Amino acid sequence: MDKKQEKWLPLVKRLALPLLLGLGTVVGVHHYLTGRIEAIDAQSQTDMVTRIVAIESLPAGTVLSFDHLSLRDMPKAWASADSFEAEQVQALEGLVLTEDVISGQPLTRSILQSPTPPALSQQLAPGRRAVTIPVDHVSSLSGRLEAEDLIDLYVTFTHQGQRVTTLLVSAVKVLATDRTGRSYDYAGSEGSVTSVTLDVSANEAVKLVSANQAGTLTAVLRIDETSVAGQAAQARHGSVKANHLAGFVGLAPSFGEAGPPNIIYGDSGAVMEQLP
Secondary structure, three states: OOHHHHHHHHHHHHHHHHHHHHHHHHHHHHHHHHHHHHHHHHHHHHOEEEEEEEOOOEOOOOEOOHHHEEEEEEEHHHOOOOEOEHHHHHHHOOOEEOOOEOOOOEOEHHHEEOOOOOOHHHHOOOOOEEEEEEOOOEEOOOOOOOOOOEEEEEEEEEEOOEEEEEEEEEEEEEEEEOOOOOOOOOOOOOOOOOEEEEEEOHHHHHHHHHHHHHOEEEEEEEOOOOOHHHHHHHHHHHOOOOOOHHHHOOOOOOOOOOOOOOEEEEOOOOEEEOOO
């Protein structure tokens, strides 16, 4: 070995080890990063979910229909907790956006609300009244009474020392209930109905106010019966002229409207009536 080789050999030995260590580090880091990327890609491909998104940009106030909606797959980690799954698409129809959304944006409960119903005065025909009354029980409904249902209202009260239950008004349309209306609660929880707003005539409103003060009201769901017999029975029930609850249900005459006296003896000069 000549002197020139002897001169460079120590330098090569000093540089070889760091170069080998650096090369090993680069290879190790590359291998680690490649493995992590592959793992993340595999996880994102495995945990994909489908969410409902806006098919186009929509302004606030838009009433949603199926034409506004689309489906988009995304990693589960990206999906908001209050976003909508594909099977909930039916529940979105008719809801109103409270914020602007862009095309492809997932729809969430926080930016949606139920449509504002029309004022009660707009739902009444001429001569009709809207009256809200409490009810203690809705028969066999589990709190599911809804607007547009027809109900019969029974009243329970004390008359001459006895508790009496009888039909007060029949086939009354429900305008609204105190249970929360349709929104975006899909947990299946149902609130109980404790009061109802009804579409009634002026005479029926007087009956209901009186019954609410002197008795307990119970609502029972019914179908729309339009037979001649049903109409005649309802007409007879509504023909009672009275100004108190017992009179409304035919248990007593109105105040000042006692029937004619029972004659037990009389002639042209004298009349004796049976005392009560």
